[in-house]
Amino acid sequence: MTRPGGRGLPIFWQTLLLVLACLVMAQMVSIGLFLSLRPPRPDFNRLSDVADALAGIRTGTEDRDRALAVRRTTAPPPRGVGMLEDAGFTASLAAQLKVPRNRVRLYFEPDQRSSPQRVRIRRGEPIFFSGVVAAVATPHGWRVAETPPRPMIVAWQWRSILWFCLTAVLLLPFVWFFARRLTRPIRRFADAADRMGADPLAPNIAVDGPSELRVMAQAINRMQERLGRHLAERTAMIGAIAHDLRTPLARVAFRIEGAPDPIRDKVQADIDQMRAMITATIGFVRDGSGPDARVPVALAPMLTALVARERETGRTVTLTIDAAATVLANAISIERLIQNLIDNGLRHAGAVEIRLGRAGALAAVTVADRGPGLAPEQLERMFEPFVRGDPSRNPQTGGTGLGLTIARSIAERHGGRLVLANRHGGGLEARFTMPAEESLAIAPEIK
Known part of the structure; x- marks a missing residue:
């Protein structure tokens, strides 16, 4: 239901055609049913059928839904509630059976309640459309x-x-088949919109499918272009502000050189903290404002090199590789994500344990520590900008509060997920997952 060039019929017309096609097919089957099946016969028993059944003669009516059932009893059957008895019918049945009248019983339900004639008579023979009970005495x-x-x-x-x-x-x-054709472009559109939500610089949504989806795709593409311009303007504005702030900070640092040591040290510490915050803010803004080339990245060698550099500086970091994996990503961004998690763990616990593995089709990197952990209601707040686990605002213990924010931004831009959880036995665990491209061999633990 797609025209050449990707221009599909509107969803309204596709739905209407689907309903009409189902209606036509249902009518065709109904017509076939009407022509092929015989009309149901009304179930009835003539008085002669009753006589044949009592005489044990096969009448050919046994295939009916209410064919007469024959049984033997020691006493004559009682007349049921609402059943009638007619002396003429009983005498006629006795004559057909060639037995005396007193050896025959015949009860029937009326099938014409509004008529004085309670049973239909055809060619002088009564026909019972309702229930009938007949009996004959035998030796x-x-x-x-x-x-x-x-x-x-x-x-x-x-x-x-x-x-x-x-x-x-x-x-x-x-x-x-029709539902699949109808929902396929909607599913493609939803996937493309989801990718754009995770990465504002993702490719534009393809303008194809039904006319309603094409209009929506064009609107979202225009919105994405406006967002891109907004990000670029924001980045330029932050860069200009940072540039303007660095100059007065440099003058303040120069002018306090002659101040007493206690005052100079305190002011210099404040200046350093402001510079660190400005640098971190610029990095956070620029991190999601430019396109990044993505290539297959083997996580095991990257983590091995990252841990080796940490150990060279005397930091306590261990790595365990359960199952290595390759991801399609920007290597610098992924390394920055892992580095931020390592720095966060070392800052609060002094030692970090890294584990690389697989979770189905996902590559999973876990950075865990044995620090104090966090209250459950604080775990998600740690990803908000400038929110720190250390409420003292000490730059030596809490950083600027952007490390986890930048890490989650990188994870979401790569179609992944980053979550925090308190570790069993104490400590915090940061788990990063993203789609894996391929699985590699299991590597030994690095102590």
Whole structure:
């Protein structure tokens, strides 16, 4: 249902065609049902059928839904509630059976309640459309013939139900095919919109499919362009502000050189903290403002090199590789993400344990420590800009509060996820997952 050039029919017309096609097919099956099935015969028993049943003669009516059932009893059957007895009918039945009148019983339900004639007569013979009970006395007891209770669903109704089920089975592949064609462009559109939500610099959404989706894709592409311009303007503004702030900070640092040592040290510490905050803010803004080339990145060698550099500086970092993996990512951004997690753990615990593994189709990197941990309600707040685990605002213990924010931004831009959780036995655990490209061999633990 897609025209050449990716211009599909509107969803309204596709839905209408689907409904009309199902309606036409259902009507065709109904017409076939009408032409192929015989109309249901009304169930009735003539007086001669009752006589044949009592005489043990096969009448050919046994295939009916309410064919007479024959049984033997020691006593004559009682007349049921609402059943009638007619002397003429009983005498006629006795004559057909060639037995005396007193050896025959005949009770029947009226089938024409509003008419004085309670039973239909055809060619001088009564016809019972409702229940009938007849009996004849034999040397071995009473032989009783009676209509069984009417079933809830009779044979012709079962055949109709079977045909309707067959219709549904025939329509199911047809409806599934059309539904797939109808929802496929919607699913592609949703996936593209989700990618754009994670990465504002992702490629534009393809303008194809039904006309409604094409209009939405064009609107979202225009919105993405405006967001891109907004990010660029914000980056330029932050850069200009940072440049302007560095100059007065340099003058303040120069002018306090002649101040007493206690005052100079305190002011210099404040200046250093302001410079660190400005640098971190600029890095956070610029991190998501430019395109990044993505290539296959093997996480095991990257983490091995990262841990080796940390150990060279005397930091306590261990790495365990359960299952290595390759991801499609920007290597510098992923390394920065892991480095931020390492710095955060070392700052609060002094030692970090890194583990690389797989979680199904995802590569999983866990950075854990044995620090004080966090309250459960604080775990998600740690990803907000300038929120720190150390409320004292000491730059030596709390940083600037942007490390985890930058790390989650990088993870989401790569289609991944970064979460924090308190570790069993104490400490904090940061778990980063993203789609893996391929699985590598299991590597030994690095102490």
